[in-house]
Amino acid sequence: MIDYLWLVPALPFLGFLILTFFGKKLSKNAISFVGAGSVGLAALLTIIIGIQFLLSPPEGNFFNQKLWTWMSVGGMSPSIAFHLDALSLIFIFVITFVGFLIHVYSTEYMLEDEGFARFLSFMNLFVGSMLVLILADNLALMYLGWEGVGLCSFLLIGFWYKEPANAAAARKAFIVTRVGDTAMALGLFLLIVNFNTLNIQEILHTAPSQWTAGNSTAVWIAFLLLGGAVGKSAQLPLQTWLPDAMAGPSPVSALIHAATMVTAGVYLIARNHVLFELAPSAMSAVAIIGAATLLMAGFAAIVQNDIKRVLAYSTISQIGYMFLALGVGAWSAGVFHFMIHAFFKALLFLGAGAVIHALHHEQNMFKMGGLRKELPIVFWTFLAGSAALSALPLISAGFYSKDAILWYAWSSDKGSLILWAAAFFGAFVTSIYTFRMVFLTFWGKMKTHVHIHLGNAMQVPLIVLAVLSILGGFIETPHSLGHITLFSGFLNPVLPEVQLNHGGEFTEIILQIVTALTGFLGIFLAWHFWYKKPAMVYNFKQTSLGTGLYKLWLSGWAFDWVYDTLFVKPFIKLSQINKDDIVDQLNIGLAGLVNWLHSLVKKTQNGNIRWYATGIAIGLVITLTIVLFL
Amino acid sequence: MTMNKLITTQDLMQLMPFILMLAMPVILLIIIAIKRNHLFTWLFTLATFAAVLVTVITNFNQAPLNIALLTVDKFSLLYTGVFAIVGLVITLLSHDYLEKTSDHKEEFYLLLVFATLGSSLMVASNNFVSLFLSLEVLSVSLYSMIAYLRNQDRAIEAGLKYLVLAAMSSAVLLFGIALVYFETGVFSYTLIGTKLGQIGFTPYMVAGFAMIIAGAGFKLSVVPFHWWTSDVYQGANSPVTSFIATVSKGGMVGGMIRMFTLINGLENHSVVLVLTVIAAASMFVGNILALQQNNLKRLLAYSSIAHLGYILIAFISFGNGGTQAATFYLVAYFATTLGAFGIISLLSTPEGEAENISFYKGLYWRKPVLAAFMTLVMFSLAGIPLTSGFVGKFFVATSGVKADLWVLLFFLAVNSVIGVYYYLRVVVMMFSNKDNSPETIQCGKGISSGLIALVFIALMIVYLGVYPSGIMDLIQKSIIN
Amino acid sequence: MNTIPVEQSLLLAAMLFVIGLIGVLSRRNVILMLMSVEIMLNAAGMAFVVAGSRWVQPDGQVMFIFILSMAAAEVSVGLALILQMFHINKSIDTKTLGKLHD
Amino acid sequence: MLIVFYLAAIVAIVSTILAVTRSNAVHSLLYLIVSFLASAVVFFVLGAHFIAALEVIVYAGAIMVLFVFVIMMLNVGSETEIAEKKWLSIKTWGGPAILSLVLFCELAYVVLTKESLPGSEAIVTPKEVGISLFTQYVLGIEIAAVMLMSGIVGAYHLAQIKKKSKHRFLGGEE
Incomplete structure (x- = not known):
């Protein structure tokens, strides 16, 4: 069965082709069948391959399948080849399985949309590209998948392109991530130059013998790759695109902007962990970025009104946890959190989507409320997801994954008290904003009428994901709770174990209890402020400090504003042509610079033939001057 | 100088692709003089290009032929073959277009074949004399092609602008050749290369090269010799514009590759410096000019300046797989550009060319297939993976990496980002609101010949993007030693 | 017979070349612009003849003949274009060639 | 002389x-x-x-x-x-003249870097030119012929002035 690995990405691509070319002619049922079925088959195949991989691991614990040589130039010959090991297996499992559930959900959610076929075809294309990104055995193919998912993200954020804001959000996402991509492309080129090969495994094997830790080239490469990861995974300082990306339909947010694509950065770092281990400063940077991002996004999430924006900031924050784990060398803990996060965050987005769907595109939480009785299944599953997000002890999968990260942030040889404190405080904030969301949405008075009854296609995926969000954690538990290490044991051949430095089992238990208690404290505060006595929050918001904090956090720590001041304002003084608003200042600023140049250069194309002839003559003189005198 | 050997039958067979492009139009000319018939002329032209392609394929594995002015080797045959394919596509596109716009249609095909011949000969030239002559065959045919719709003032304007500036550049090129000839006493590239090895890069030589680069730069439309590009692209009709963007530039790139390979002209640092400056300036100026452009033909003109800048990067990293990369990029760019102009000419009506970007607003709702093609083309131009544009850029970057051209590569990366912006702008436009799109506009009913050409182009773009090895092997084989 | 220093002949060619360039850059009348281009081409041809006489080869002269034929072809097309331009614009001023621009 | x-x-x-x-x-x-x-x-x-x-x-x-x-x-x-x-x-x-002057200076610089060469007295006769033209450069003649032919075809087509044109594009404005 493992020989059919190529079918896993091929099936979604096939679905994409069918839907693109025949989408208009097929009935809605057939479209649903093709769209969800292709991913479903891929998921099934992945599970079979996974079982086979577990029962009889291939030699060397990896499987390589080469299809054909893509291109060959100057001794470099990247091929269309797939590399399957424990790490990529986990990723493709999550992508196909969660992807399948989201596809099923979409067949109901998007059914009435006129672009139904287009939507599913883009989703299929995305799944295919994502699988290529994960399975690629060389950097070129990986880059292909990397760009492919970026493209699909662009297409899907702007899916409802009739709203200009959506198109703008799509472009913002594409261009901001493109900044990271450029860094990554440079990193890849550095790798190519140094190793003269594109094969990832070869590079990872050669690197430790070629460089010692701290080698400056290795550091450069690690930082450039980190740049790509930061862009794709919406970490500081390139996180600004993700909240705007919520303009896309909810299943898109669930699949691309929560479960899979945004974690590509995590995958990139985990996959190239050898390089990062050779660059300790880059490792620290990963940890610090993770810690800073998780706190920053956590606070921003507390004040958002739009339910999807809360989840967007929460995603940024949770990926921050994964980065923190990677940064302290707890590779498998990071990947574990990725998997659990994919379950519960997809669940939350789908739940939010169901609420939005039922309330006829109402996204403001303050206009919701009391939905507990109206949408019981959504409520209970959403509650399960929230429990996992805020890491309620014992009964939620999120507890086990996040607890591991907190513990390693403390105990790893790269960990420290500060990192732990950040993660700990972040967990506290997480439970506040999570349950603020729950209370605002499902408790209180009903403010908007429920329009639509949800069908099975939307409810079953919610239930499956809820079960996984509860039970998924039991495959990896801490010392105090049985010490099951199925997950990290499985990953061990690929990712090394974390180096522990300080702290024993006793400390671990103490920390767990402290964390668990603060989680409950957070829930209590959320209940108190947003259910019991909302006036308190309202009053605080009226004070100057409150208003300031509110505005600061609402705008996501005013990053758009900072970029504005750093890049845009000096430029405005120069050109005085930029009179635009606060949002999108980064793009407008850089674009403004280029546009200013454009208006300058444009004047040279004035249609006057004498001017053109003069231009050529000047060019000739310059050319001659260079060759003769330089 | 004992190269004046007699031309044998065998030689004639090897020259067959060129002879065909010379003889068939002459026959056609006589036929036109007797009776005009557009359809017949069109089919005859298609047959001409097809025959050229066949002879190219049959001759491909022959040993290289070196006669007085021309070298017919794999390299020149490869280019000739590619030009013939492009010629075929342009002929396919031209039929419908001319049918709806022009009164006398037949001469166009003569000029098209002549111009293609000029480009093919330019690549086959082993000598400055034939380089100049074939360049002029190309240019003189182009003047008339650009102004072909002679009742439009914009066609005439474009033709005159091109003529005056091209003639001026030819004079510059000639003066450069004269300087080189003055110093070496020979015209043949190989002999100049030998001589250069003895005397080194004297001021005469570098000044000569600089002027040759300036003259060639005009045809390639690289900064600062790019001024004509947008006006001519806009003024000429779309099939001609696609010819200028592809065959005309391709001939010059091929000719320059052969010239610099045989002369070893890139061993001088100041020549490399000039090319570097030109490449960097072309990338930036081209992309910046394209940024807010609302006329699609002008946008493509500016983007072509940038793309030639990318090709120059490969050109500069010569021995490091650069020539192959440049050739591949050219082929990939041909496919893409033909697609873009093909769509424009299919959408054009006797009332005007479909060149204003607002015309494409909501195109998806009117012409979903054409919009899908255009999306593919724009993605390829932007260098998005699985399209020919991406692979081309990848090859260029790889050769640049090997030649340690870090600054240029950095510029390439920056410019790719800028490029994405305006290419996506077109895509976004096409998928924008259904309601405010212009009224439905007619284009050919049923399966027009242009549509066949477009399908072929789309397949090429994807083929080159997914399986470039096929073409690349061919290019590797036909490298000049 | 005094021999003529070749550099001086080459300088003459260069001189004529740049005078032609002045003409191209400063004339407004398209016909005169085309004429100035002819001056430049003639100057380039002269450079070939000079070089040919330096090496005592016929090649330079052959090149001149080719330049001549090129100039003829160019002028014929150019003048045809100018006729059309006059027909459309009623003027041969380059100023009327400004409809295509950014 | x-x-x-x-x-x-x-x-x-x-x-x-x-x-x-x-x-x-x-x-x-x-x-x-x-x-x-x-x-x-x-x-x-x-x-x-x-x-x-x-x-x-x-x-x-x-x-x-x-x-x-x-x-x-x-x-x-x-x-x-x-x-x-x-x-x-x-x-x-004025501008073109200065530009051209700079160009001329550069060309003169190139020309004068070489120490003076004696000019040759030899005359290249028309016969030699003819032989060269029709042996070594005979293909060049063919190419030049193509060039002239395309020039003639183009000039013929372009110089025709038709009073009424059925299809006339709108102006060249953007």
Whole structure:
């Protein structure tokens, strides 16, 4: 069965082709069948391959399948080849399985949309590209998948392109991530130059013998790759695109902007962990970025009104946890959190989507409320997801994954008290904003009428994901709770174990209890402020400090504003042509610079033939001057 | 100088692709003089290009032929073959277009074949004399092609602008050749290369090269010799514009590759410096000019300046797989550009060319297939993976990496980002609101010949993007030693 | 017979070349612009003849003949274009060639 | 011979300058013909007798007559002349002149880097040129023939003036 690995990405691509070319002619049922079925088959195949991989691991614990040589130039010959090991297996499992559930959900959610076929075809294309990104055995193919998912993200954020804001959000996402991509492309080129090969495994094997830790080239490469990861995974300082990306339909947010694509950065770092281990400063940077991002996004999430924006900031924050784990060398803990996060965050987005769907595109939480009785299944599953997000002890999968990260942030040889404190405080904030969301949405008075009854296609995926969000954690538990290490044991051949430095089992238990208690404290505060006595929050918001904090956090720590001041304002003084608003200042600023140049250069194309002839003559003189005198 | 050997039958067979492009139009000319018939002329032209392609394929594995002015080797045959394919596509596109716009249609095909011949000969030239002559065959045919719709003032304007500036550049090129000839006493590239090895890069030589680069730069439309590009692209009709963007530039790139390979002209640092400056300036100026452009033909003109800048990067990293990369990029760019102009000419009506970007607003709702093609083309131009544009850029970057051209590569990366912006702008436009799109506009009913050409182009773009090895092997084989 | 220093002949060619360039850059009348281009081409041809006489080869002269034929072809097309331009614009001023621009 | 050369050179330069500066098109043309005749003398002195003859017959004779013909045909009389006169102020030709001067200096620099070469006295006869043309460069003749043919086809097509055109594109505005 493992020989059919190529079918896993091929099936979604096939679905994409069918839907693109025949989408208009097929009935809605057939479209649903093709769209969800292709991913479903891929998921099934992945599970079979996974079982086979577990029962009889291939030699060397990896499987390589080469299809054909893509291109060959100057001794470099990247091929269309797939590399399957424990790490990529986990990723493709999550992508196909969660992807399948989201596809099923979409067949109901998007059914009435006129672009139904287009939507599913883009989703299929995305799944295919994502699988290529994960399975690629060389950097070129990986880059292909990397760009492919970026493209699909662009297409899907702007899916409802009739709203200009959506198109703008799509472009913002594409261009901001493109900044990271450029860094990554440079990193890849550095790798190519140094190793003269594109094969990832070869590079990872050669690197430790070629460089010692701290080698400056290795550091450069690690930082450039980190740049790509930061862009794709919406970490500081390139996180600004993700909240705007919520303009896309909810299943898109669930699949691309929560479960899979945004974690590509995590995958990139985990996959190239050898390089990062050779660059300790880059490792620290990963940890610090993770810690800073998780706190920053956590606070921003507390004040958002739009339910999807809360989840967007929460995603940024949770990926921050994964980065923190990677940064302290707890590779498998990071990947574990990725998997659990994919379950519960997809669940939350789908739940939010169901609420939005039922309330006829109402996204403001303050206009919701009391939905507990109206949408019981959504409520209970959403509650399960929230429990996992805020890491309620014992009964939620999120507890086990996040607890591991907190513990390693403390105990790893790269960990420290500060990192732990950040993660700990972040967990506290997480439970506040999570349950603020729950209370605002499902408790209180009903403010908007429920329009639509949800069908099975939307409810079953919610239930499956809820079960996984509860039970998924039991495959990896801490010392105090049985010490099951199925997950990290499985990953061990690929990712090394974390180096522990300080702290024993006793400390671990103490920390767990402290964390668990603060989680409950957070829930209590959320209940108190947003259910019991909302006036308190309202009053605080009226004070100057409150208003300031509110505005600061609402705008996501005013990053758009900072970029504005750093890049845009000096430029405005120069050109005085930029009179635009606060949002999108980064793009407008850089674009403004280029546009200013454009208006300058444009004047040279004035249609006057004498001017053109003069231009050529000047060019000739310059050319001659260079060759003769330089 | 004992190269004046007699031309044998065998030689004639090897020259067959060129002879065909010379003889068939002459026959056609006589036929036109007797009776005009557009359809017949069109089919005859298609047959001409097809025959050229066949002879190219049959001759491909022959040993290289070196006669007085021309070298017919794999390299020149490869280019000739590619030009013939492009010629075929342009002929396919031209039929419908001319049918709806022009009164006398037949001469166009003569000029098209002549111009293609000029480009093919330019690549086959082993000598400055034939380089100049074939360049002029190309240019003189182009003047008339650009102004072909002679009742439009914009066609005439474009033709005159091109003529005056091209003639001026030819004079510059000639003066450069004269300087080189003055110093070496020979015209043949190989002999100049030998001589250069003895005397080194004297001021005469570098000044000569600089002027040759300036003259060639005009045809390639690289900064600062790019001024004509947008006006001519806009003024000429779309099939001609696609010819200028592809065959005309391709001939010059091929000719320059052969010239610099045989002369070893890139061993001088100041020549490399000039090319570097030109490449960097072309990338930036081209992309910046394209940024807010609302006329699609002008946008493509500016983007072509940038793309030639990318090709120059490969050109500069010569021995490091650069020539192959440049050739591949050219082929990939041909496919893409033909697609873009093909769509424009299919959408054009006797009332005007479909060149204003607002015309494409909501195109998806009117012409979903054409919009899908255009999306593919724009993605390829932007260098998005699985399209020919991406692979081309990848090859260029790889050769640049090997030649340690870090600054240029950095510029390439920056410019790719800028490029994405305006290419996506077109895509976004096409998928924008259904309601405010212009009224439905007619284009050919049923399966027009242009549509066949477009399908072929789309397949090429994807083929080159997914399986470039096929073409690349061919290019590797036909490298000049 | 005094021999003529070749550099001086080459300088003459260069001189004529740049005078032609002045003409191209400063004339407004398209016909005169085309004429100035002819001056430049003639100057380039002269450079070939000079070089040919330096090496005592016929090649330079052959090149001149080719330049001549090129100039003829160019002028014929150019003048045809100018006729059309006059027909459309009623003027041969380059100023009327400004409809295509950014 | 040297004196003839210098005389011819001075005549060529002066008449060329006059050709590019006269406001009357016919005057310019006549000066240009003088310039070409002077060039023919230079060619003769350089030993290129055949080219000297061609310069007179083809350049000064045929090509310039084409120009004369077109100028006469268009009959763009005094209006153009006055406009041109106004136009040709120092502001107009000052920039181009400086640019051209710089270019000339660079070319002169190139030419003068070489120590003086003795000019050859040998004359390249028309026969040698003919032999070279029809052996070594015979393919070049073919290519030039194609060039001329496409020039003729183009000129024929473009010079036709049709009173009424069925399809006329709208203006060239963006």
